[in-house]
Amino acid sequence: MGIVEEAYNVGVVGSGQQVLVLAHGIGTDQSIWKYLVPHLVDDNRVIMYDNMGAGTTNPEYFDFERYSTLEGYTYDLLAILEELHVKSCIFVGHSSSAMVGAIAAVTRPDLFTKLIMIAASPR
Known part of the structure; x- marks a missing residue:
């Protein structure tokens, strides 16, 4: 585990070719995805x-x-995507993280194939 993975409590499950990145909003943590992840891991690598x-x-x-x-x-x-050697992903962001995904996709469009924004906060 790298320093970035440790600092942000990064979890990776599944072994599919498609990479999904799940990012929570302010006031929550990654546990908000616990009921969704089991439905995603068969076909995807979920971060x-x-x-x-x-x-x-x-x-x-x-x-x-x-x-x-x-x-x-x-x-x-x-930094997380770089440390995990992610070349392309579908990003799912909730609340403020939806906007983080939008900024990241503008900054590095090569890393993102889709953005899924759940209750995105205005910037």
């Missing part, structure tokens, strides 16, 4: 992570300036 400050992330990594905008969370997402 889940906790946004910094949520779940079991280490509070020592939290930087108020970095996370004062969605770009800080976007850099985290891109």
